[in-house]
Every structure is written in C-alpha cells, then in structure tokens.
Amino acid sequence: MDLGWVTLKGLVNPELLKTVEEVFCFTTMTPVQAACIPAMLNYKDVAAEAVTGSGKTLAFLVPLLQILLRRDAKWKKSEVGAVIIAPTRELAQQISEVLEHFLRSLPSLSCALYIGGTSVQDDLDKFNESGTNIIIATPGRLEDLLLHREASNLPAALKYLEVLILDEADCLLSLGFEKALNSILQMLPKQRRTGLFSATQTTEILKLIRAGLRNPVSVVVRDRQTAASLGEFLLDY
Numbered sequence: 001m002d003l004g005w006v007t008l009k010g011l012v013n014p015e016l017l018k019t020v021e022e023v024f025c026f027t028t029m030t031p032v033q034a035a036c037i038p039a040m041l042n043y044k045d046v047a048a049e050a051v052t053g054s055g056k057t058l059a060f061l062v063p064l065l066q067i068l069l070r071r072d073a074k075w076k077k078s079e080v081g082a083v084i085i086a087p088t089r090e091l092a093q094q095i096s097e098v099l100e101h102f103l104r105s106l107p108s109l110s111c112a113l114y115i116g117g118t119s120v121q122d123d124l125d126k127f128n129e130s131g132t133n134i135i136i137a138t139p140g141r142l143e144d145l146l147l148h149r150e151a152s153n154l155p156a157a158l159k160y161l162e163v164l165i166l167d168e169a170d171c172l173l174s175l176g177f178e179k180a181l182n183s184i185l186q187m188l189p190k191q192r193r194t195g196l197f198s199a200t201q202t203t204e205i206l207k208l209i210r211a212g213l214r215n216p217v218s219v220v221v222r223d224r225q226t227a228a229s230l231g232e233f234l235l236d237y
C-alpha cells in the first residue's frame with residue numbers, strides 16, 4: 001500500500017499538500033492518516049481507535065479543511081463549518097497551532113479557540129464581533145456558549161456545520177464530559193460528517209459513537225509506526 005501524501009494529489013487542495021510536505025516535511029502518511037483521510041473525504045463518519053502519537057491531528061485536519069474548501073460559496077465569518085472538541089485546553093491549543101500552519105495559505109478560512117480561562121461573555125462577544133469558520137473548543141465552554149442562545153449568533157452560525165471532530169474521546173468521557181457532549185450533540189445539525197478519535201474502545205465510547213456518528217467506518221491502529229513499518233491496521237467498512 002502506497003502511503004505517500006502524494007497519493008492524495010487531485011483529491012485535496014494543493015495548498016494542503018504543500019503545507020504537509022514543505023512546512024511539516026512529512027512524506028508518508030501514518031496508518032491512521034492513510035485510513036481516515038480517504039474515508040472522510042468520501043463522506044464517511046469515522047470512529048478511529050489509535051494510540052497516542054499515531055498522527056491523529058492531521059488525520060482529521062486534512063479532510064476537515066478539504067471538506068470546507070469543497071464548498072463553492074465562500075465561507076462567511078458568520079458561518080461555522082467545523083467544530084473540533086478536545087478534552088483539555090492544552091490539547092485544543094496544540095490542535096490550533098497545527099491548524100494555523102494550514103490557514104496561513106488558506107486566507108478564506110478562520111479559526112477560533114473557545115477553551116475557558118475568560119468569561120463566557122468574552123467568548124460570546126468575540127464570536128459575535130468576529131465570527132469564525134472553525135471552532136476548537138473544550139466541551140464545557142462550548143456547551144456554555146451554546147446554552148446562551150439569546151445573546152449569541154453562534155446557534156445560527158452552526159446551521160452551516162459540515163464537520164464535527166471529537167478528539168481523545170476516551171479522555172473526554174473519563175473527565176466527566178458525557179453529559180456536556182450529549183447536550184452539544186443535541187444542539188448541532190445532524191447533517192454533518194463526524195470523526196471520533198480515541199486511544200481505547202470502551203462501552204462508553206461505543207455509546208457515544210451510537211449517539212453522534214452515522215454508519216461509521218471503524219479504524220483501528222494499535223501501533224504508532226509510519227509507512228516504513230505498518231502495524232496492525234484494520235479498516236472495517
């Protein structure tokens with residue numbers, strides 16, 4: 001199996017590949033990337049069980065950006081096309097740093113972090129003033145923002161949602177965010193692609209998969225290797 005990023009040529013915007021190859025200097029996809037990117041580009045929901053360090057961030061950022069770039073109409077600031085939920089501020093910030101590298105060559109898209117540490121009102125003001133196309137959030141803060149419906153343009157902006165990512169889903173649940181996640185899922189449009197990434201698969205994760213994903217492709221990667229030495233790599237369509 002050819003895991004070169006170059007195999008995505010023609011399937012994804014050249015700027016995305018240029019960032020992967022010239023900024024990150026990656027030549028081959030990791031197994032989780034090779035499985036998740038084509039599946040998500042093919043409009044599938046993905047439930048991926050992959051160990052820490054297996055390259056999950058690009059496995060969801062590349063298809064997420066490509067799905068947004070596919071839309072003919074230019075994204076307005078008042079339209080949120082993607083939401084990424086991460087369990088901790090640090091992880092949300094790390095994802096945002098990786099995403100910023102891509103956005104430097106994609107000026108039509110913007111990203112905002114909603115991770116607490118400031119008042120909910122500050123974040124509402126920030127969104128109402130500037131809007132954004134991609135939200136990276138921790139679940140508690142996102143739920144708070146969504147519950148302030150009367151003072152916020154966010155619920156209307158989320159009607160345009162195309163992609164939802166739940167990163168480190170096992171961690172999201174072990175930190176007690178199940179209720180917040182279910183409440184968020186209730187408030188998001190059902191017509192979307194969803195990717196769920198987790199280091200382990202538990203009964204609780206399966207429950208979350210049933211609640212938030214539709215006919216997902218299941219990806220299991222138990223080793224961290226890149227193409228040089230493919231580990232266990234199961235794809236279940």
Ligand SMILES: Nc1ncnc2c1ncn2[C@@H]1O[C@H](COP(=O)(O)OP(=O)(O)OP(=O)(O)O)[C@@H](O)[C@H]1O
Nearest residue numbers: 026027028029030051052053054055056057058226
């Ligand atoms: N295709 C690739 N080729 C080489 N290195 C890669 C590739 N994709 C990601 N990496 C590197 O592998 C490391 C782990 O990637 P990433 O943080 O996305 O993994 P993760 O599975 O999300 O890990 P964590 O659970 O720790 O967040 C990072 O240093 C990243 O830069």
